[in-house]
Amino acid sequence: MKYKVTHLTSAHPRYDIRIFLKMCSSLAKENYLVNLVVADGEGDEVCSEVNIFDTGVKAKGRIERMTKTVNRVYEKAKELDSDIYHLHDPELIPIGVRLKKLGKVVIFDAHEDLPKQLKSKPYLNVFFRKTLPVVFSLYEQFVFRKFDALIGATSSITNKLKKINSNSFTVNNYPILGELSSASSTTWDVRANEVCYLGGIAEIRGIKQVIASLAETPNIKLNLAGRFSEKHVEEEVKSWEVWNQVNELGFINREEAAKVLGRSKAGVVTFHDYPNHIDAQPNKMFEYMSAGLPIITSNFPMWKDVVEGNNCGICVDPMDSHAIAEAVNYIINNPKEAELMGSNALAAIKHKYNWSVEEQTLFKLYKELL
Incomplete structure (x- = not known):
């Protein structure tokens, strides 16, 4: 029996190097049934033995992406009824909580240290650049304990995650041998x-x-x-x-x-x-x-x-x-x-x-x- 695993993204392109080219493709070769849920409006397809499901037109702005798009991603995730759900965007963290309530295995993959990233966002004013990192750090500490595992894209991210959830691991974003x-x-x-x-x-x-x-x-x-x-x-x-x-x-x-x-x-x-x-x-x-x-x-x-x-x-x-x-x-x-x-x-x-x-x-x- 093949285990069914589903990767979720609301912001990344469907052929994202880390998500699709590396993780999903590797898992498919390892004999998992791999789904990838995206939100780019380019339709469903099967590529490199990965089933790509599109939840609809790409969001016009951050607010729409973090509301309507996230809800569509959740509905598709629930429909796919998988053994493992692997989340790749911070706005999908609430989806992870909802999936845990359904008894699912949930992994969150931290590509970036978001609290640090928020400090340098040009579209945020000085007040939000100071307060949002603090608020999100507290949110991480509360929510990440509920997940089955956390992945950091660098060792420094993982070191921070381990303080919240001991089941944290580093999967570096290193290149595929021979690709270039x-x-x-x-x-x-x-x-x-x-x-x-x-x-x-x-x-x-x-x-x-x-x-x-x-x-x-x-x-x-x-x-x-x-x-x-x-x-x-x-x-x-x-x-x-x-x-x-x-x-x-x-x-x-x-x-x-x-x-x-x-x-x-x-x-x-x-x-x-x-x-x-x-x-x-x-x-x-x-x-x-x-x-x-x-x-x-x-x-x-x-x-x-x-x-x-x-x-x-x-x-x-x-x-x-x-x-x-x-x-x-x-x-x-x-x-x-x-x-x-x-x-x-x-x-x-x-x-x-x-x-x-x-x-x-x-x-x-x-x-x-x-």
Whole structure:
């Protein structure tokens, strides 16, 4: 008999890397009957042996998403009558409580430390940025005790969760081995004098400093893939003279991402010093590494442990565009050392930072809960 497990998301895209590509796909290969409930209006489908159920049109705003969308997700979850429910968004926590009352096994997956994240939300005023983290922390302490297990996407998140619920585990968001292997196989001498930034584009993710650094790297291009989350930031940087050094690619799929990584000589991830960034492990950092790229990262302690511990890149002050430019120029002007950094990055992925290691924690937890 196959056990039925259902992953729930009201905010993430259906092909989300952590939820669909890693967790759901791995569980399906492990012989679970896997459902994924989404809310994007793109219809139901079966993909990679995962049954995707769409609860309707994507919400027009946060309020609608946290009310109507959440209710639709709950109704579909109840209809699917599964052995395990795995929740991926904070607004779904009340659903978890309701499912527990029905006698279901419930896991909450904390992708972020939400109280810390709320402190840096640009749409919140100063009052709410101070009060909401406190309120949500108290809410977590009350509710998370009721769940069967908690998962943290980093060890720092899990350490906090363990104080609330001892049945807490870390499942890091490390890349899938071989997924970007075509990029890592590109020899250094045929790569262009280009660096890349892939992922969500925002001011607090350092995009203004990255683009400003191009003024000191006149012969180097930036491959920029992703969508701007703030219109005013997009308009500002596009008005700068150095914008002509940017290859704007927009949103790209995984195959296109591999091609971009394969022609670049470094990957940049210089998030600003916000509470939720310091203890984060951004996908893009490890994906750059899995493509055999040296990485230029913020000088946060956790990130320095990865970069300097594996000699696979350069850590900089994310607020200093000059420091970013110096790092880029060093990598471009020292090809042998840069290639060694890239090789070290790939070796670290193969031996430590990969999904095949992390999925074992997921499998073990599911077996213990059933």
